Amino acid sequence: MTSTRPLRADAARNRELLLAAAADEFAEHGLDASVADIARRAGVGKGTVFRHFPTKDDLIAAIVIDRITALNAVGEPLLTAPDPGAALLEFLTAAARQRQERDLSFLLEAGELNAEVSQVRTRMYEIINALVDRARDHGAVRDDVTGADVILLMCAPNYVTGYLPEAPPDLWRRYLAIIFDGLRPEGAHPLPQPPPTLA
Amino acid sequence: MTSTRPLRADAARNRELLLAAAADEFAEHGLDASVADIARRAGVGKGTVFRHFPTKDDLIAAIVIDRITALNAVGEPLLTAPDPGAALLEFLTAAARQRQERDLSFLLEAGELNAEVSQVRTRMYEIINALVDRARDHGAVRDDVTGADVILLMCAPNYVTGYLPEAPPDLWRRYLAIIFDGLRPEGAHPLPQPPPTLA
């Protein structure tokens, strides 16, 4: 890796200001938020944005990496939690809550941005697969459901509440509960299509 | 209403070409698809687009109205179907299938475009509410679930499969089945949040 010397004090502060401002701006306007608006919100010139993040995509990637890394830090210890079913539900709750604090649904719109995003995202997939496998072995989720299913479905609670402009902040919990009930073995009906595989 | 005299023959044909081209283009590139591209795809000048649809939003609204109206035509007869649970599932299946044929997830991004959209959308809400009420009375869906819940969740199957660039065309059926299982009374756990109300 490039072991660069530490940033100057003001530069480091501006970098943090920019990340926070960008997260807020993306939350309000989606990924279409303009770099100029982000700079203004951070109280900084537009050129400064591009000094820290050569491309708008690099700025997005930095935020995505930050959030996924935080999520992985939640998931890691849950891999050995005593109750695998509760562990999976807790992970999904953490994921949805993270997106509630600031509306980060835009994270999902972002595709493959760079190698680091791919790496941290792959690690998240591994964690989810392991959590689902353990929960399935434990009888907490139905036999015919896979990690890929959960990866796809984990975004849904925040997504569906996004249609309500003034949704109560915790409404996603309702839909996470409904979807999680659909993952349980009790009363499960056979699924009409085989599970997908993730790239 | 404005009882306008019939369109000239070529104008009527161009209007249909435009609607089809716009649906295709929006399906491929989302609502960001440019009017110029739509015109080119329809084999028509850009000015012609704005003659038929004064605004890009008007073009979107025309498509949205078309699709929702078609969906309402499916739902209406289901209101008196003998098996209310099967009727609800059939409606949700029709809704998701419609969005599969051409990827019409962009329909959801479109907010309140004009009065006619609001009207036809309101009718759709009424139909869904009635279908859910009947299914609930019949014991086919859990007691604590409302029409608003189903309205929010009905978009989810197509949404989650949208993350897979090359998803099998029928994959949405798998997630509709999982979510519908979450709506069933068997094995339902209490929901942590009250249902929302729709505007």
Next chain:
DNA sequence: CAATAACCGGACCGGGCGGTCAACTTGTTA
């Protein structure tokens, strides 16, 4: 307290967007 390298800012650029318009073509009708 210099001296210097790192950093900042905002005018500027090329490009693509939604939308307009005036000259031209064509379906319709008497």
Next chain:
DNA sequence: TAACAAGTTGACCGCCCGGTCCGGTTATTG
């Protein structure tokens, strides 16, 4: 078939976007 309204077209406009660049500013270091 003549004449006109209706329809078509693509060049054009103003705007905003991501990204560049260089003259001025500031933190750091000896």
